[in-house]
Amino acid sequence: MAAMTLMTATSFSIAITGAGGAGVISCGDLLLQAWARQGGRGLLRKAYGPQIRGGESAALLKLTADECYTAASHYDLVVALDWGNFTRFEDEISLGPETRVVCDTVGEIPPSVLSQGPAVQQLGLAEMAADTHPDGRVNMLVLGILGRSLGLPAASLVELAAEKLAAKPVAYRDAATCCIERGYTIALDAQVSVPPLGSPQVCYMSGNQAAGLGALEAGIRFVAAYPITPASDVLEWMAAGLEQLGGQLLQAEDELAAINMTIGAAYGGVPAFTATSGPGLALMTESIGLAVASETPVTILNVMRGGPSTGIPTKSEQSDLNIALFGLHGDAPHLVLAPLDIADCVFTTGWAVNLAQQLQTAAIVLSDQFIGQSTAVVSEPRRCPPPAAGPARKDNDYLRYRLTESGVSTLAAPGDSGQRFTADGLEHNEKGTPSAKASDHQLQLDKRLHKLVSHDYGDDWGRRSGDGPIALLSFGSSYAAVAEAAEILAESGVLARTVALRLLAPLQVEALNEDLAGCEQLVVIEQNQGGQLYRYLRGQMDFQQQLYSYAVPGPVPLDARQIAEHVMEVIG
Amino acid sequence: MTEAIKLKAKDYKSAVKPIWCPGCGHFSVLNAITKAMAGLGIDKDDTVLVSGIGCSSRLPAYVDSYGFHGVHGRGLAIAQGLKVARPDLTVIALGGDGDGFSIGGNHFMHACRRNVNMTYIAMDNEVYGMTKGQASPTTPIDWDHSKLTPHGPGVRAFKPAALALAAGAPWIARGYSGNPNQIARLIAEAIAFPGFSFVHVLSQCITFCPEQTDWKGVVNEREGPALVDADEAAALFLHEDGFQTGLLFAQQRPTWPPATAEPVVEDALDHLAATFRV
Numbered sequence: 029m030a031a032m033t034l035m036t037a038t039s040f041s042i043a044i045t046g047a048g049g050a051g052v053i054s055c056g057d058l059l060l061q062a063w064a065r066q067g068g069r070g071l072l073r074k075a076y077g078p079q080i081r082g083g084e085s086a087a088l089l090k091l092t093a094d095e096c097y098t099a100a101s102h103y104d105l106v107v108a109l110d111w112g113n114f115t116r117f118e119d120e121i122s123l124g125p126e127t128r129v130v131c132d133t134v135g136e137i138p139p140s141v142l143s144q145g146p147a148v149q150q151l152g153l154a155e156m157a158a159d160t161h162p163d164g165r166v167n168m169l170v171l172g173i174l175g176r177s178l179g180l181p182a183a184s185l186v187e188l189a190a191e192k193l194a195a196k197p198v199a200y201r202d203a204a205t206c207c208i209e210r211g212y213t214i215a216l217d218a219q220v221s222v223p224p225l226g227s228p229q230v231c232y233m234s235g236n237q238a239a240g241l242g243a244l245e246a247g248i249r250f251v252a253a254y255p256i257t258p259a260s261d262v263l264e265w266m267a268a269g270l271e272q273l274g275g276q277l278l279q280a281e282d283e284l285a286a287i288n289m290t291i292g293a294a295y296g297g298v299p300a301f302t303a304t305s306g307p308g309l310a311l312m313t314e315s316i317g318l319a320v321a322s323e324t325p326v327t328i329l330n331v332m333r334g335g336p337s338t339g340i341p342t343k344s345e346q347s348d349l350n351i352a353l354f355g356l357h358g359d360a361p362h363l364v365l366a367p368l369d370i371a372d373c374v375f376t377t378g379w380a381v382n383l384a385q386q387l388q389t390a391a392i393v394l395s396d397q398f399i400g401q402s403t404a405v406v407s408e409p410r411r412c413p414p415p416a417a418g419p420a421r422k423d424n425d426y427l428r429y430r431l432t433e434s435g436v437s438t439l440a441a442p443g444d445s446g447q448r449f450t451a452d453g454l455e456h457n458e459k460g461t462p463s464a465k466a467s468d469h470q471l472q473l474d475k476r477l478h479k480l481v482s483h484d485y486g487d488d489w490g491r492r493s494g495d496g497p498i499a500l501l502s503f504g505s506s507y508a509a510v511a512e513a514a515e516i517l518a519e520s521g522v523l524a525r526t527v528a529l530r531l532l533a534p535l536q537v538e539a540l541n542e543d544l545a546g547c548e549q550l551v552v553i554e555q556n557q558g559g560q561l562y563r564y565l566r567g568q569m570d571f572q573q574q575l576y577s578y579a580v581p582g583p584v585p586l587d588a589r590q591i592a593e594h595v596m597e598v599i600g
Numbered sequence: 601m602t603e604a605i606k607l608k609a610k611d612y613k614s615a616v617k618p619i620w621c622p623g624c625g626h627f628s629v630l631n632a633i634t635k636a637m638a639g640l641g642i643d644k645d646d647t648v649l650v651s652g653i654g655c656s657s658r659l660p661a662y663v664d665s666y667g668f669h670g671v672h673g674r675g676l677a678i679a680q681g682l683k684v685a686r687p688d689l690t691v692i693a694l695g696g697d698g699d700g701f702s703i704g705g706n707h708f709m710h711a712c713r714r715n716v717n718m719t720y721i722a723m724d725n726e727v728y729g730m731t732k733g734q735a736s737p738t739t740p741i742d743w744d745h746s747k748l749t750p751h752g753p754g755v756r757a758f759k760p761a762a763l764a765l766a767a768g769a770p771w772i773a774r775g776y777s778g779n780p781n782q783i784a785r786l787i788a789e790a791i792a793f794p795g796f797s798f799v800h801v802l803s804q805c806i807t808f809c810p811e812q813t814d815w816k817g818v819v820n821e822r823e824g825p826a827l828v829d830a831d832e833a834a835a836l837f838l839h840e841d842g843f844q845t846g847l848l849f850a851q852q853r854p855t856w857p858p859a860t861a862e863p864v865v866e867d868a869l870d871h872l873a874a875t876f877r878v
């Protein structure tokens with residue numbers, strides 16, 4: 029068989045598919061970690077079917093030379109542990125004539141795969157694994173095979189596998205070692221050449237872990253939450269951390285309880301946080317309004333998934349922007365932020381916590397399944413520690429909701445002497461006494477709006493790059509694909525600037541207008557069907573530019589090349 | 601903490617005037633709460649009253665302590681979050697029968713089960729007063745005074761004490777608004793109890809259920825010590841008429857959160873961040 033060129037100049041992508049529980053995610057995870065130890069960069073996207081065991085799962089790896097936050101758009105190598113599970117990902121894993129496929133000798137290769145003309149190498153994977161060790165598993169065998177082809181040291185793979193299986197019986201670890209070593213003896217037909225390696229001084233994390241770290245570093249010491257895919261792993265990661273920090277995590281009976289417990293802890297003066305996904309956010313909205321009205325600082329991380337209703341719990345979409353912006357009843361100004369990539373989950377979540385604390389309001393952070401559950405090799409992430417605490421303030425004649433120039437009033441907590449008040453979701457006067465008077469309503473509405481819109485958010489409201497006459501606008505996780513699309517456009521001589529919004533509410537209209545100065549055409553790019561960001565921006569700003577929407581629903585990640593093609597099309 | 605607090609019940613009242621109708625049972629509960637606080641010498645600054653929505657849920661503003669008047673049905677959730685985050689505080693949740701047993705029913709069950717060290721006072725008048733007289737989960741099956749259910753709710757009433765017991769509440773008492781001294785004594789005991797203490801108060805609504813003035817003739821104080829056996833308590837709560845008052849059931853059970861065995865780790869944040877380094 030002729031050797032094939034399996035790699036592009038900058039990346040090498042591998043898809044490993046199998047049944048849920050077959051360990052393909054572990055295989056991809058260990059492979060990327062070993063790659064990172066050698067100084068490589070890359071991203072692992074995890075795709076699951078709805079079942080936990082017996083469903084399908086895929087480890088979608090992109091190995092790169094530089095930091096990378098986009099999913100692979102094509103695959104150089106596909107390892108299908110079985111074909112039934114592979115075909116469930118056919119929409120997400122495109123094969124081409126340059127794709128090499130590795131599969132078991134058992135099982136018939138589907139015509140839909142053969143018709144795309146990949147080179148196929150069949151190996152007796154299951155038989156070999158069973159033959160190697162009584163507890164032998166195919167995923168570890170594949171890890172050995174792939175590790176060798178990528179030039180990763182066998183010892184590194186064995187060590188990482190042993191760390192991952194530390195809590196398992198010793199026989200499992202032995203089996204893993206044997207299978208990795210056996211796999212390492214097997215050569216792929218084709219020569220694989222990989223991207224160049226850099227410094228191994230890096231971090232390896234998922235967006236959900238990064239968000240948890242950002243929250244704890246910003247001072248969160250109380251979490252109440254109800255399990256929900258794809259946010260549960262934020263909570264699982266934070267549980268251990270909170271214990272070490274002397275904080276508390278409370279598993280609530282539902283999201284209604286979770287947000288209210290969070291509000292209760294925050295009222296007690298302990299920075300408090302919850303994490304959820306779309307259906308949970310919907311349940312929380314009434315009480316997020318309570319946090320706004322009672323001016324109790326809380327941070328809600330919403331890891332978005334396909335909606336509406338139960339939707340596609342295991343896959344990504346940016347379709348909760350509308351509910352995050354407009355889901356609260358009444359006039360309820362609050363903060364909405366979105367991390368721009370996995371590492372940025374540390375900064376943006378930390379920033380959200382700090383802003384919520386400072387402005388005594390609710391902050392919703394819109395992450396999603398793609399950046400939440402993907403892991404990446406990243407440089408040391410930027411941090412957002414809490415601002416240094418000012419001197420303790422004590423007001424004489426304490427008024428909890430005192431009208432001030434900034435709109436922010438002194439927030440006492442139980443235990444503070446002589447500053448007793450009743451926090452209230454009922455409209456109230458400065459003291460906090462319930463009031464249905466028109467004047468009190470107007471004054472307190474104005475106070476709650478003013479403190480948010482008059483705050484100086486600095487330059488972190490967005491990430492801007494380039495200065496071409498075309499602007500590509502995005503928010504949150506779409507940014508990475510948009511940035512790549514701008515590079516592709518530049519190769520074709522089309523200069524585009526990118527503006528990615530990290531702070532969605534309050535929208536920094538003036539700053540955004542400044543950034544768009546001199547720009548003639550604007551394309552708003554997002555991963556949902558309805559063009560939620562596009563419509564929001566049109567409602568908030570008077571654009572002089574021609575405005576276009578590129579809105580594609582999930583769950584397939586936005587593709588840079590398709591974005592670039594669309595931009596070329598609309599700008600003529 | 602201020603030293604040697606010698607305050608009278610009236611010193612625990614705020615300047616805010618209650619919105620309740622004349623003759624409302626909730627006045628008795630307010631008096632009982634402030635009396636219990638005075639009796640225990642509780643520091644106002646270290647006490648928080650938390651409520652949901654309804655006539656009774658207005659109560660926190662009438663007490664000169666810290667307070668939180670939240671949204672309908674979620675007072676117990678706010679209170680548990682607060683107590684878990686701030687175990688040094690005295691936390692009392694309160695509200696009505698609709699708030700606690702209907703919209704907040706799930707939180708009631710789980711609060712009983714979780715057993716956080718706090719007190720919950722349910723002021724039960726068997727009616728939604730604030731929305732002008734609709735049937736609640738404790739309204740008698742044939743109560744036909746509401747235009748919403750002109751033939752009566754047609755469903756049997758909840759038995760809050762039985763529900764609390766089944767859900768795991770370790771301490772259950774019942775009071776009657778016609779006997780504020782008894783309520784004050786029960787609330788003082790409830791606050792002192794190390795765990796989730798549930799005080800079910802029959803608190804009459806003179807406006808929408810004037811027939812509740814008849815309660816005076818049927819309530820009776822239960823004789824003998826509180827039951828400690830859950831089987832006996834179950835038999836009592838399932839078959840009684842609901843008008844026995846006093847401390848009915850008391851059992852010691854581990855509270856949540858459990859005392860942590862793991863000490864706080866120095867530089868924990870640095871260690872956590874380091875786990876991500878390759």
